[in-house]
């Protein structure tokens with residue numbers, strides 16, 4: 471139920487000992503032939519993620535399953551932030567392993583992806599600072615054992631945040647490709663985005679919550695309420711290269727499900743990457759405006775709080791990202807939009823919201839060649855609340871970008887989808903038969 475997998479014991483009865491041994495040998499031989507199953511894994515555990523249960527979850531729920539399945543492991547319990555990333559970039563002997571395992575939340579997974587992808591580019595002499603470079607794909611798959619606060623990436627790729635289910639997907643050697651967005655400022659690489667890039671509302675919530683770290687997880691709720699009451703909007707220009715119309719749309723009802731986003735099923739793929747980033751702008755669209763939020767969702771961003779996610783029909787690995795523009799609107803309208811993230815109503819069905827499926831996009835804030843994080847930190851984010859139309863300068867201030875929970879040091883950014891750059895030990899969210907019936911009737 472609910473996408474959760476469980477172990478099951480199956481008892482075979484044999485008439486005698488030698489038949490039993492023959493069966494054991496035959497089954498073991500068959501399993502050895504399954505080359506997609508990992509035999510040796512490098513495991514990183516974040517002991518302080520989420521409720522600080524990472525080590526316990528691994529030792530109690532995951533390690534016994536790996537042991538039963540004859541998967542051998544080297545385990546590193548991280549001692550500080552960026553420990554896993556640095557280890558992967560420099561020290562780790564990756565040839566020894568068939569895959570990596572991340573025990574932690576989205577932040578920890580992001581660290582591991584940055585470490586692995588950077589290492590792969592270094593090994594292949596690819597310059598990450600070149601926005602037009604075709605990135606080399608890492609050969610190792612990554613498994614996520616959820617042990618963070620939100621675990622949105624695990625939820626969006628497996629359908630549940632359950633360590634046993636994730637461990638079983640690793641053991642059977644499932645493989646799910648995943649798109650990654652590379653984010654540049656001019657010719658300088660900033661970060662990869664794996665789930666959500668947000669400017670305006672989400673950027674403000676994150677920067678404000680960083681200042682309230684002492685409050686613990688409650689800081690997000692408090693910062694959310696405060697940002698909502700501030701009701702800031704920001705001016706800027708969004709330019710984007712739309713994905714081909716015939717492929718899919720962020721407003722269709724076809725959610726990304728198991729088997730859809732595989733290399734053989736996706737059309738857009740790498741052709742977009744071969745296009746130099748800034749030389750050719752054919753087919754690009756440009757929108758100037760005042761925005762409450764500019765969000766880019768690489769995946770649905772579903773989590774238990776928002777079970778359908780920020781962009782319910784976003785795909786895991788089709789070479790596109792859903793760009794959601796929420797224009798300046800009244801506070802009550804914005805509230806209605808936010809509320810739809812938590813219920814089943816179409817969150818894009820408002821006149822002030824538009825959504826585009828894109829391959830690349832740029833954002834340029836108004837008056838802002840050189841705004842950096844230092845400039846932003848000088849700005850107080852608690853601006854007065856302006857009831858209705860106002861003459862103050864709340865529309866000319868700058869927000870900041872949150873990239874999977876980290877604040878980016880620049881506002882003017884260029885984003886490019888790196889199609890199927892990494893592979894997970896997962897198979898996408900499996901549909902039950904009743905759900906399939908429902909989707910087809912709906913369509």
Ligand SMILES: Nc1ncnc2c1ncn2[C@@H]1O[C@H](COP(=O)(O)OP(=O)(O)OP(=O)(O)O)[C@@H](O)[C@H]1O
Nearest residue numbers: 519520548549550574575576577578618619620621
């Ligand atoms: N030993 C450590 N000490 C301090 N920080 C660490 C350590 N190991 C990893 N980190 C950092 O902790 C951050 C948060 O970890 P993680 O993502 O696992 O948990 P979370 O933030 O609670 O969950 P989520 O990201 O799902 O909301 C990561 O960005 C990672 O860099």
